[in-house]
Amino acid sequence: MTFAELKQRxxxxxxxxxxxxxxxxxxLLWPTFWALWLATEGQPHLLLVWIFALGTxxxxxxxxxxxxxxxxxxxxxVERTRERPLAAGTVTVREALVLFAVLCLCAFxxxxxxxxxxxxxxxxxxxxxxxxxFTKRFFALPQAYLGVAxxxxxxxxxAATGEVGPxxxxxxxxxxxxxxxxxxxxxxVDRDDDVKIGIRTAAITFGRFDVVAVMTCxxxxxxxxxxxxxxxxxxxxxxxxxxxxxxxxxxxYTLIRGRERDGCFKAFRxxxxxxxxxxxxxxxxxxxxPWLGL
Numbered sequence: 681m682t683f684a685e686l687k688q689r690x691x692x693x694x695x696x697x698x699x700x701x702x703x704x705x706x707x708l709l710w711p712t713f714w715a716l717w718l719a720t721e722g723q724p725h726l727l728l729v730w731i732f733a734l735g736t737x738x739x740x741x742x743x744x745x746x747x748x749x750x751x752x753x754x755x756x757x758v759e760r761t762r763e764r765p766l767a768a769g770t771v772t773v774r775e776a777l778v779l780f781a782v783l784c785l786c787a788f789x790x791x792x793x794x795x796x797x798x799x800x801x802x803x804x805x806x807x808x809x810x811x812x813x814f815t816k817r818f819f820a821l822p823q824a825y826l827g828v829a830x831x832x833x834x835x836x837x838x839a840a841t842g843e844v845g846p847x848x849x850x851x852x853x854x855x856x857x858x859x860x861x862x863x864x865x866x867x868x869v870d871r872d873d874d875v876k877i878g879i880r881t882a883a884i885t886f887g888r889f890d891v892v893a894v895m896t897c898x899x900x901x902x903x904x905x906x907x908x909x910x911x912x913x914x915x916x917x918x919x920x921x922x923x924x925x926x927x928x929x930x931x932x933y934t935l936i937r938g939r940e941r942d943g944c945f946k947a948f949r950x951x952x953x954x955x956x957x958x959x960x961x962x963x964x965x966x967x968x969x970p971w972l973g974l
Contacts, residue, residue, distance in 0.1 A: 693779060696748060696765045697741035703949050705740045707862065710955025711855045712736055712833030714962060715848065718908075719841040722966025727793065728840060732833060735790045742783035743809040743829070749776050750813035751879075758873040784810075798839040805832045816879045823867065823882040827859030828852070847908065854904035861897035861929075862951040864890060865936055868944040891937055898929035905958060914965045921961015928954045 698704055712732050716724040748755065748766045755767035765771035784806055791802045808829035815822040831852045838848040860882060867874065867883035868890060874881050886893040902922055909918045928950070935947040 692765045692771050693775075696745055696771055696776065696779065697783070698744040699741065703952055704744065705737050706952045707859075707955065708736045708740050708830050708833060709733060710952075710959055711831050711851070711858075712837055713959050714955075715834040715837035715851055716841070717959070717962045717966060718847065718851065718912075719838045722963070724841070728837075731790055731793060732837060732840075735787055736833060738783050738787040738790060739805060739809055742780055742787060742806075743812065745776055745780040745783065746810050747813040749773065749780070751816075754877050754879060757877050758870055760870055760873075780810075794840045798836045801832070801836045801839055801844075805829075805836065808832055816881065818880065820880055820885045821860070821882050822880060823860045823863040824856055826863055827856030830859050831855030847912075850904060850908055854901050854908070857897045857904065858901040858951075858954070861894050861901065861932075862948050862954075864894050864897070865932070865944050865948040865951075868936065868939060869941045869948070891933070891939070894936060895929070895933055898926075898932070902926055902929070909965075915969065917964030917966075917969050918961045921957050921959070921964060924961070925954050925957040928957055 694700060709732075713729075716728060716732060748764055751761070752766045752773070755761035755764050761767055766773070766776055787806070788802060791798060808825075812822070812825055812829045815825045819825060834852045834855060835844045835848045838844045864882040864886065867881035871881070871883045874884060882893070883890050902925060905922055905925075906919070909922065932947040932950060932954075935943040935950070
């Protein structure tokens, strides 16, 4: 294999892992960072931050590969996905499965420094990442399952820093509703194609109530996060972050109310800022207010 051919293969693998589209990694990373900061009261060890950041990237990449493997017969019929490497036939099934296995092994290896505390949860996370794509065959709300898969860094972060208690599971519940909101926006982009090929999505299940459902899920997410802040006696920093996230959710309404593909996709991608706003509130509460003597 020449250097040019190797470069081309690596470029195809990069697209298969969606390394050129970081939004998915960010949507996994923000709730993981929420958990790390809450579990350590704003003082996470730098090594843990790096471990969870790298683990998130690897798990998201593995999830993308197995998702495209599961959907390889559907993606050629969907406008947005027909040029994906497996759908276009530029990467073989064998290559995809080998890449998935390598990514899972790398993710497992990254967790080795904290394996004593979280190895069982790591196995659950790998199972969730591998099984999620197949839930679209039979589950009316696969986005809820995605919320568990995308949020499983939350109990792992608590396990790595102490005990997995009610706070961890409450935070995971908030993430499930957030995932329902943003991934329904994502599913609204492909709804017409998904109906034709028989895939189940929240956008199809909610039907004409899809916009209401999305906004309700945002509201529930913020309500759960608000209860967490109230229970922990947090103040203006934390709730300021939630207020900013609420404004962002309101902006998403303006993007999805017409149900145009471009608007729905833009709203989905913009959820990076929703997660960042919540994280900024946590940092403001735990790191900045004490430093300012407030």
